[in-house]
Amino acid sequence: MIIVKIGGGKEINIAGIISDLAGIDEQYVIVHGANALRDKLAEDLGQPKQVLTSVKGYSSVYSDEKLIDVMMMSYAGLRNKRIVELCQRHGINAVGFTGLDGKMVRGKRNKGIRVYQGKKLKIVRDFSGKPQSVNSPLLHLLLDNGYVPVLTVPIIDEHNTAINTENDDVVRVLQKALKADTVLNLIEAAGFLENKDDPASLIKSIPVSELEARERQVEGRMKRKMLALKKLFEQGAGRIIISDGRTDHPVIGALAGKGTVIA
Amino acid sequence: MIIVKIGGGKEINIAGIISDLAGIDEQYVIVHGANALRDKLAEDLGQPKQVLTSVKGYSSVYSDEKLIDVMMMSYAGLRNKRIVELCQRHGINAVGFTGLDGKMVRGKRNKGIRVYQGKKLKIVRDFSGKPQSVNSPLLHLLLDNGYVPVLTVPIIDEHNTAINTENDDVVRVLQKALKADTVLNLIEAAGFLENKDDPASLIKSIPVSELEARERQVEGRMKRKMLALKKLFEQGAGRIIISDGRTDHPVIGALAGKGTVIA
Numbered sequence: 001m002i003i004v005k006i007g008g009g010k011e012i013n014i015a016g017i018i019s020d021l022a023g024i025d026e027q028y029v030i031v032h033g034a035n036a037l038r039d040k041l042a043e044d045l046g047q048p049k050q051v052l053t054s055v056k057g058y059s060s061v062y063s064d065e066k067l068i069d070v071m072m073m074s075y076a077g078l079r080n081k082r083i084v085e086l087c088q089r090h091g092i093n094a095v096g097f098t099g100l101d102g103k104m105v106r107g108k109r110n111k112g113i114r115v116y117q118g119k120k121l122k123i124v125r126d127f128s129g130k131p132q133s134v135n136s137p138l139l140h141l142l143l144d145n146g147y148v149p150v151l152t153v154p155i156i157d158e159h160n161t162a163i164n165t166e167n168d169d170v171v172r173v174l175q176k177a178l179k180a181d182t183v184l185n186l187i188e189a190a191g192f193l194e195n196k197d198d199p200a201s202l203i204k205s206i207p208v209s210e211l212e213a214r215e216r217q218v219e220g221r222m223k224r225k226m227l228a229l230k231k232l233f234e235q236g237a238g239r240i241i242i243s244d245g246r247t248d249h250p251v252i253g254a255l256a257g258k259g260t261v262i263a
Numbered sequence: 264m265i266i267v268k269i270g271g272g273k274e275i276n277i278a279g280i281i282s283d284l285a286g287i288d289e290q291y292v293i294v295h296g297a298n299a300l301r302d303k304l305a306e307d308l309g310q311p312k313q314v315l316t317s318v319k320g321y322s323s324v325y326s327d328e329k330l331i332d333v334m335m336m337s338y339a340g341l342r343n344k345r346i347v348e349l350c351q352r353h354g355i356n357a358v359g360f361t362g363l364d365g366k367m368v369r370g371k372r373n374k375g376i377r378v379y380q381g382k383k384l385k386i387v388r389d390f391s392g393k394p395q396s397v398n399s400p401l402l403h404l405l406l407d408n409g410y411v412p413v414l415t416v417p418i419i420d421e422h423n424t425a426i427n428t429e430n431d432d433v434v435r436v437l438q439k440a441l442k443a444d445t446v447l448n449l450i451e452a453a454g455f456l457e458n459k460d461d462p463a464s465l466i467k468s469i470p471v472s473e474l475e476a477r478e479r480q481v482e483g484r485m486k487r488k489m490l491a492l493k494k495l496f497e498q499g500a501g502r503i504i505i506s507d508g509r510t511d512h513p514v515i516g517a518l519a520g521k522g523t524v525i526a
Contacts, residue, residue, distance in 0.1 A: 085424065098347075100344055100351060100359075154344070
């Protein structure tokens with residue numbers, strides 16, 4: 001079982017990814033982002049995104065009700081349905097899901113994020129949280145009947161409200177439920193870079209034991225991502241491949257070991 | 264089996280409809296529109312909708328690729344996911360679907376619509392068509408496992424492309440597949456009105472035999488709707504109730520016979 005995570009950057013070659021997947025024999029589930037699309041739509045609608053940075057240095061998008069609306073339009077609407085359409089064109093019988101549908105991904109809403117406003121400490125509560133579990137019976141019902149689930153945010157919280165979460169965390173609960181051996185993370189870079197501004201600084205492999213040190217090395221959103229990766233191994237993933245989603249054949253490339261292999 | 268069609272007008276009391284449905288014992292499937300939302304979003308994005316009127320007098324929205332994008336955002340994204348969320352809050356385990364997902368609703372793309380441009384006859388081809396069939400096994404897989412499908416456009420054509428269609432036509436193929444006895448059509452009016460500008464002119468019942476005469480009486484989009492109703496009876500529906508979706512209890516009202524009952 002493979003989990004294919006498609007990044008939400010605007011340069012990701014989604015058509016190439018889906019075309020590659022059509023040639024794969026192993027079972028897989030798709031998780032996708034749409035952050036570039038969301039940001040553009042929010043801009044076009046005159047409500048540009050706001051980013052919160054917690055006192056611990058983790059940053060996240062401020063997810064008020066309007067932002068959730070925009071996410072439903074961009075992630076669950078346009079991006080999810082165009083991916084499902086592409087899959088169908090390639091003979092993959094895809095079914096799009098958010099975490100709300102059939103309570104596919106259940107989570108817990110954040111109590112509040114501690115942020116500094118100037119020098120003042122403030123607790124900001126929005127519609128965001130952490131996924132806790134997936135609806136495994138529904139997932140298997142689909143997989144066993146030949147359907148490929150295509151998952152995205154929002155997810156559903158303990159009060160049945162739509163909340164935003166990191167797709168990396170969705171991958172984590174999904175990997176655990178499906179006992180997926182391989183996670184492909186297709187992003188807008190050649191892989192994990194020693195120096196994020198230098199594409200030539202690609203790190204070809206990272207032993208799991210080094211992940212904690214790497215986490216301390218990076219900042220902002222990347223910090224969250226490294227933390228999520230570490231957790232994946234703690235719960236039994238075999239290998240994670242962070243690879244370039246912009247090439248002609250992102251999945252074939254990743255499975256051939258292009259990018260950063262963490263194992 | 265009941266098919267509940269929720270109109271896409273902006274005054275429809277969706278919360279009231281879902282709250283009513285939570286108290287219903289019979290099995291049902293939801294089909295919803297989002298035309299007011301779509302039109303507003305298209306306006307906000309600077310691409311206002313264009314309407315085509317065929318030489319036969321049927322009117323429809325000109326569905327180019329950008330309009331399909333907007334429909335994915337409004338119908339499949341925001342409206343569908345907020346309805347699913349509302350359902351979950353009321354204990355209804357809803358799963359949102361477009362016709363693309365699992366090829367739930369398959370159709371045939373229109374070859375072109377004959378329209379007059381000035382006095383010139385022209386054939387315009389867009390991404391629109393007619394639904395032909397639904398994926399009954401998938402529908403039953405969900406229903407048998409306690410899930411409530413929440414369906415909307417777009418649907419999938421013979422070349423696996425997303426196309427727009429009338430939700431009334433989706434209701435038609437769905438009714439046939441599920442052998443649904445009752446169709447509730449919750450709209451922004453008290454029911455079928457003799458004079459569309461006079462709410463007091465409600466027609467409380469229409470015998471099926473009169474539908475053809477009624478179709479000749481109306482214009483534009485309503486013409487399509489009457490045609491769709493007629494077909495429902497030809498394929499075995501027991502009763503159709505066109506009722507007010509703006510009241511506090513639209514479903515309870517409709518099932519009690521408020522509005523126009525066609526039987």
